[in-house]
Amino acid sequence: LTAADINEAGHLQIGGVDSIELAHRFGTPLVVYDVSRIRHQIQAFRHVFEENHVDYAVSYASKAFAAVAMYQVAATEGAHVDVVSAGELYTALKAGFPMEDVSFHGNNKSRQELEMAVDHHVGTIMLDNFHEIDLLNEVLTAKNSSIDVMLRITPGISAHTNKYIQTGQVDSKFGFDLGSGQADEALQKVLANPRMKMRGLHAHIGSQIFELAGFEGVAKKLMEVAAHWKHDFDYEAEVVNVGGGFGIRYTKDDHPLKPEEFVDAIIKAIKQEATNLNLKTPAIWIEPGRSIVGPAGYNLYTVGSRKDVPGLKPYLAVDGGMGDNIRPALYQAKYETVLASNPAAPLTEHVRIAGKYCESGDILAQDQALPATKPGDVLAMLDTGAYGYSMASNYNRNPRPAVVFVENGQAQLVIKRESLDDLVSLDLPYNEN
Numbered sequence: 001l002t003a004a005d006i007n008e009a010g011h012l013q014i015g016g017v018d019s020i021e022l023a024h025r026f027g028t029p030l031v032v033y034d035v036s037r038i039r040h041q042i043q044a045f046r047h048v049f050e051e052n053h054v055d056y057a058v059s060y061a062s063k064a065f066a067a068v069a070m071y072q073v074a075a076t077e078g079a080h081v082d083v084v085s086a087g088e089l090y091t092a093l094k095a096g097f098p099m100e101d102v103s104f105h106g107n108n109k110s111r112q113e114l115e116m117a118v119d120h121h122v123g124t125i126m127l128d129n130f131h132e133i134d135l136l137n138e139v140l141t142a143k144n145s146s147i148d149v150m151l152r153i154t155p156g157i158s159a160h161t162n163k164y165i166q167t168g169q170v171d172s173k174f175g176f177d178l179g180s181g182q183a184d185e186a187l188q189k190v191l192a193n194p195r196m197k198m199r200g201l202h203a204h205i206g207s208q209i210f211e212l213a214g215f216e217g218v219a220k221k222l223m224e225v226a227a228h229w230k231h232d233f234d235y236e237a238e239v240v241n242v243g244g245g246f247g248i249r250y251t252k253d254d255h256p257l258k259p260e261e262f263v264d265a266i267i268k269a270i271k272q273e274a275t276n277l278n279l280k281t282p283a284i285w286i287e288p289g290r291s292i293v294g295p296a297g298y299n300l301y302t303v304g305s306r307k308d309v310p311g312l313k314p315y316l317a318v319d320g321g322m323g324d325n326i327r328p329a330l331y332q333a334k335y336e337t338v339l340a341s342n343p344a345a346p347l348t349e350h351v352r353i354a355g356k357y358c359e360s361g362d363i364l365a366q367d368q369a370l371p372a373t374k375p376g377d378v379l380a381m382l383d384t385g386a387y388g389y390s391m392a393s394n395y396n397r398n399p400r401p402a403v404v405f406v407e408n409g410q411a412q413l414v415i416k417r418e419s420l421d422d423l424v425s426l427d428l429p430y431n432e433n
């Protein structure tokens with residue numbers, strides 16, 4: 001936080017709106033996005049490509065946060081999006097997102113999902129496995145249609161991140177294996193299929209990555225494969241998609257490069273490899289999720305009960321928890337939290353911020369320094385915009401929070417808070433005989 005994040009009342013402000021007012025107007029737990037930060041990050045990515053004079057796409061990985069309003073903002077900023085399910089695709093459709101700028105990912109897309117993608121003329125199918133090539137061929141044949149595709153390969157690079165979110169190592173469920181010749185076999189199948197237009201290749205090494213070396217490694221690896229394909233199969237990739245994964249700062253212990261600095265290095269590595277391998281520089285696509293929405297998001301909670309045990313850090317309980325942000329419980333993810341009514345107040349104690357879910361692991365923060373708090377105070381957890389709401393659940397039949405977009409001093413509800421009736425809306429009584 002900087003001085004600009006604090007308003008005249010001394011409260012945390014988000015996009016020019018007082019966070020305490022947001023909590024009162026929309027209730028808590030509340031997810032708030034500062035939309036200008038989303039826009040600026042997309043623009044920063046685009047700018048670095050423009051400066052390097054390469055063809056590109058910034059494809060927002062919408063799994064990080066998917067909502068009609070979010071697809072609208074992505075479209076306005078000229079981003080593409082990647083979707084991984086019929087649900088994300090449907091949301092993009094409802095937002096009027098241009099379908100030619102959609103990439104469809106996933107390691108087990110269903111026939112229905114592929115049919116939907118073909119019916120709506122999705123831009124690119126990211127082919128992940130042989131079963132999918134056959135299934136897509138069946139769908140295209142039945143519909144007498146064609147579609148652009150790219151092949152996802154497993155680059156064999158392990159990035160240093162939590163093992164549940166790394167994806168690029170050889171032993172991964174995603175993509176075609178390189179060493180055993182599967183990627184080459186997939187290429188030949190696709191090139192032989194007149195209904196599939198082969199656009200290029202893709203790899204993604206993982207998420208919340210801080211080391212530049214992993215990204216430079218994947219750039220180099222993809223270009224080596226491209227050179228091999230040109231040499232052995234006379235196929236030259238138009239597009240090289242390096243995935244996402246650019247790490248962001250969650251706490252003072254994190255010191256990542258800026259997301260666009262990662263991308264600048266990737267572009268330069270690809271250009272260099274193109275020269276070395278005597279290839280044309282391909283169009284470069286990236287798929288950032290977290291870096292676009294993470295820092296733009298705030299979770300507001302209201303403080304309730306407190307448990308003090310002599311000699312232990314107190315448990316300060318809030319009205320949300322693992323149902324709106326499972327990342328601390330699932331990945332031991334850390335965040336910083338401030339007292340929204342006075343973020344600059346001296347920090348007088350270290351607490352554990354406990355959620356309200358019936359699970360001991362539902363602790364949002366294990367060690368947060370805070371000023372003195374009382375029931376009714378609002379806490380703002382920072383940088384929660386990625387994989388928070390999108391991984392929300394109804395555990396304990398708690399309703400999922402509302403989501404508000406804030407920009408230029410105006411707040412707009414973009415996802416309604418679930419009601420108790422919403423929670424039972426799919427339930428049917430069982431007729432006991």
Ligand code: LLP
Nearest residue numbers: 061204207208244245246287288289290387
């Ligand atoms: N592209 C592909 C193919 C992906 O699988 C992912 C993320 C991305 C792009 C976007 O990565 P990002 O820029 O957001 O790091 N739930 C986990 C993160 C899972 C990421 C899955 N794939 C978490 O909360 O940390």
